[in-house]
Amino acid sequence: MTLRSPDLRPQDEVMMYLSTLGTVISPRQVHGVDIVIDRDDIASRTFGDGVILTSEGFIGTIQVADCYPVLLSGSSPAPWRLLLHSGFKGTVDNIVLAGWRRLLKTTDVDVELSRAWIGPGIGSCCYRRKSNDPWTDKAMRLLERNFWRRDGDSVWFDMASAIRSQIEGLGIDPNNIAVHGECTLCNSSRYLSYRSGDKESRMVFFSSIDATFDAYL
Numbered sequence: 001m002t003l004r005s006p007d008l009r010p011q012d013e014v015m016m017y018l019s020t021l022g023t024v025i026s027p028r029q030v031h032g033v034d035i036v037i038d039r040d041d042i043a044s045r046t047f048g049d050g051v052i053l054t055s056e057g058f059i060g061t062i063q064v065a066d067c068y069p070v071l072l073s074g075s076s077p078a079p080w081r082l083l084l085h086s087g088f089k090g091t092v093d094n095i096v097l098a099g100w101r102r103l104l105k106t107t108d109v110d111v112e113l114s115r116a117w118i119g120p121g122i123g124s125c126c127y128r129r130k131s132n133d134p135w136t137d138k139a140m141r142l143l144e145r146n147f148w149r150r151d152g153d154s155v156w157f158d159m160a161s162a163i164r165s166q167i168e169g170l171g172i173d174p175n176n177i178a179v180h181g182e183c184t185l186c187n188s189s190r191y192l193s194y195r196s197g198d199k200e201s202r203m204v205f206f207s208s209i210d211a212t213f214d215a216y217l
């Protein structure tokens with residue numbers, strides 16, 4: 001579902017809609033690895049790039065435009081959701097692992113019955129960074145060699161594959177990992193894409209425990 005209004009940014013309109021359905025947890029994303037938990041005091045919008053849900057009545061949200069939305073979920077021994085904003089920095093810093101560790105401190109998790117979904121984001125076809133950049137250097141040090149390739153002054157990154165590898169590293173069955181696979185920049189007529197010019201507008205990924213709704217707007 002896409003909501004568009006001449007007066008509101010898409011994400012603001014989506015938030016207004018979601019707030020009619022439950023208590024929305026919408027962290028201020030800073031390309032870090034901190035996680036917000038529904039049990040915490042969430043009266044104010046705290047900083048974070050992930051949301052853990054273990055209680056009904058909450059809707060976790062992550063905003064993206066080229067960065068990858070990631071959902072880990074399970075219902076054993078009790079329902080839980082882990083929503084992550086895994087952009088370039090989040091992937092280099094392995095927010096998947098940071099979120100998972102926080103999750104394990106928060107609730108019991110049956111790894112064998114856990115599932116993962118990697119949403120649409122900027123693909124290896126389009127994601128190029130300058131080689132003379134500290135974060136590019138860091139990424140080449142921390143990400144496995146098969147997730148990037150150098151081409152002159154540029155380095156190309158395959159973020160979705162790197163994220164998938166990180167999720168597999170948690171012990172989640174590869175058969176339980178779904179990858180959306182579409183590039184947001186190649187398909188910017190359908191997705192919001194920062195690199196195609198959507199500097200302020202974001203897509204909203206949301207999930208909830210009580211929900212029969214897990215969706216991507």
Ligand SMILES: [Zn+2]
Binds near residue numbers: 125127184
């Ligand atoms: Zn592309």
